[in-house]
Amino acid sequence: MPPNTALSPDTPTPARNDSAVVQTPAFSPLYQQIKGLILQSLQAGEWKPGELIPSEIELAGRFKVSQGTVRKAIDELAAExxxxxxxxxxxxxxxxxxxxxxxxxxxxxxDIGQQQDEGRAQRSIIECKRIRASADIARTLQLRTGDSVIHVRRILSFNNTPTILEDIWLPSPVFKGLNAEQMAHYPGPTYAMFEMEYGVRMVRAEEKIRAVLPDAQQAQWLNTTTATPVLSVERVTFTYNDKPMELRRGLYLTDSHHYRNALS
Amino acid sequence: MPPNTALSPDTPTPARNDSAVVQTPAFSPLYQQIKGLILQSLQAGEWKPGELIPSEIELAGRFKVSQGTVRKAIDELAAExxxxxxxxxxxxxxxxxxxxxxxxxxxxxxDIGQQQDEGRAQRSIIECKRIRASADIARTLQLRTGDSVIHVRRILSFNNTPTILEDIWLPSPVFKGLNAEQMAHYPGPTYAMFEMEYGVRMVRAEEKIRAVLPDAQQAQWLNTTTATPVLSVERVTFTYNDKPMELRRGLYLTDSHHYRNALS
DNA sequence: AAGTGGTCTAGACCACAAC
DNA sequence: TTGTGGTCTAGACCACTTG
Structure with a gap:
């Protein structure tokens, strides 16, 4: 059997690179291949968010590898x-x-007080409707200009103080039926709603941050002035397979809050 | 031998919790103890930045554990x-x-262009002198108010465009002799200089970010106006053992740059 | 050829949770 | 008591680097 044959559920290939072959084009350790297989099952929705996946021993049996190899694969998935x-x-x-x-x-x-004041942010939806994607929004969501996207504009308030003004764009086909009612009243994080209602699990995100001044309307929504600088936070959120599934542009009031980042 | 006895170089304790003892107060796996020992050697400067540490096999012999256990300890150190x-x-x-x-x-x-334009930031030092720590600076550096600290103010320019105005505070006893000449002309990152010249290795950092308007002088230094919002970035930098060793307050111009963050 | 980290295995035992 | 993930070991072999 040739080395580095990708494993598949049908043809598990525990064999190592033990044959004399001229080249090892892209050596991939067994545990990485196992990780890939588990990842496929996650993407396919074989096991849903919150559910128990098969035990290490069972997976080891299924893939015909040792428990230690499955363990290392799961270790990486857990780290991510x-x-x-x-x-x-x-x-x-x-x-x-x-x-x-x-x-x-x-x-x-x-800035002060219990950090989980956030836990209960009030959401108020300004609008939620289907529009055609502009060129830049289409590009970041890997769609075509003019494709249908859902646009949500909302305000997040902490202790009844408007603090975040946020525009969200989502591909319509995936989030078909999303409405203001749902965005406003779902109990729990919006990303949890995406999982439960639309089967979309957000896995990672990238943010670009700037300091800007709000325009007149933005200032009004945030109950501030056009002379008060705010953080502009652009977030692209990815689901499995590095597929971008959400674009957010937020304005964060930092009068009594701050954006925190840990570097290592 | 009692379980969970902390390992020491003199009395390696490969034994597991195998005796019948009423309580296991704080079970700590062997590899964590090994990690702690290696960490001690790092802190003590036994091996300096850039140097080779003993091989896994040698460390395994030294600590009387298997190579796999040393491996897991080093895995975590590498992850950090x-x-x-x-x-x-x-x-x-x-x-x-x-x-x-x-x-x-x-x-x-x-925003555009090769991301490593940064590689060659020009540093210009506005000032560099010893002062007495104010209350808040002393607090974050875990010093006493009035303790001697070195204050550096500098401007970082990219492509001859002033972009970052930065105030840095460092505890004087550790950075004794640091001067403007050194800050300006050391080839390579400032944190590399801290390692080479003062034996201080910065390990992690925490940043708090806000949007603010610069005052008149700050605006002048950044070659901008007092109506142009900038990012206020406060960074506390830690060396081994979570000891804070540096406080930075920076103003970042975000006209053609952005602060990037990856979330996962 | 020798030495290092990287992978993989098989087996033993421990800590934790649930029945 | 059983099953799960967590730790630890010993040994084999692979991939990479250097002499």
Missing amino acids: NLVTRRQGKGTFVATHNEEQVQYRFLQLHP | NLVTRRQGKGTFVATHNEEQVQYRFLQLHP
């Missing part, structure tokens, strides 16, 4: 927050619901 | 960027010099 391990219970598909850290992608924290 | 593994060569103490990513803690990127 795709999966959560719980000793004595098993390994679960990660979710934006019960993660210790709700609002995993929101880096805005109050 | 304290150490760098190179197949075939060995494991090296991480450094701010040759890391693929120089300027590891600088998240400001140009």
Whole structure:
């Protein structure tokens, strides 16, 4: 059997690179291939967010490798927050619901007081409707200009103080039926709603931050002035397979909050 | 032998929790203890930044554990960027010099063009002198109000465009003799200089970001106006053992740059 | 050829959770 | 008691680097 044959559920290939072959084009360790297979099952929705995945021993049997190899594959998935391990219970598909850290992608924290004041942000939806994607929005969402996207504009308030003004764009076909009612009243993080209602799990995000001045209307929504600088935060959120599934442009008031970042 | 006895170089304790003891107060896996020991050697400067540390096999022998256990300890150190593994060569103490990513803690990127335009930022030092720490600076550096600190104010320019105005505070006793000449002309990142000249390795940092307007003088230094919002970035930088060793307050011009952050 | 980190295995035992 | 993930070991072999 040739080395580095990609494993598939039908033809598990525990064999190592043991034959004399001229080239090893792109050596991929077994555990990486196993990781890829598990990833496929996650993408395919074989196990849904919050659910228990098969035990290491069972997966080892299924893929015909040792438990240690499965373990290393799952270790990496856990490091990427795709999966959560719980000793004595098993390994679960990660979710934006019960993660210790709700609002995993929101880096805005109050300057003082309990950091989880955020837990109960009031959402007020300004609008929510289908529009045609502009060129730049289409580009970042990997769509075509003019494709249908859902545009949501909302305000997040903490302690009844408007703090975040946010525009969200989502591809219509995936989020078909999303409406203002749902955005406003779903209990829990919006990303949790995306999982539950649309089967879309957001996995990672990239943000670009600037300092800007709000225009007149933006200032009004944020109950501030056009002379008060705010953070402009552009977030592209990705689901499995590095597919961009959301674009957000937010204005963050930083009078009594700050954007926090840990570097290592 | 009691379980969970902390390992020491003199009394290696490979034993597991195998005796019948009423309580296991704080179970700590062997590899964590090994990690702690290696960490101690790093802190003590036994191996300096850029140097090769003993091989896994040698460390395993020294600590009387298996290679696999040492491996897991080093895995974590590598994940925290304290150490760098190179197949075939060995494991090296991480450094701010040759890391693929120089300027590891600088998240400001140009909007367009090659991202490593940053590589050659011009530094111009406005001032560099010893002062007495104010209350808030002393607090974040874990000093006493009035303790001697070195204050540096400098401007970083990209393509001859002033972009960052930065105030830096460092504890004087550790950085004794630091002067403007050194800050301006050291070839390579400032954090690399801290390693080479003062034996201080910065390990991680925390940043708090706001949008603000510069005052008249700040605007002048940045060659902008008091009506142009800028990012206020406050960074606390830590060395081993979570000891804060530097406070930076920077103003970042975001006209043609942005602060980038990856969330996962 | 020798030495290093990287992968893979098989087996033993521990800590934790649930029945 | 059983099953899960977590730790630890010993040994084999692979891939990479250097002499």
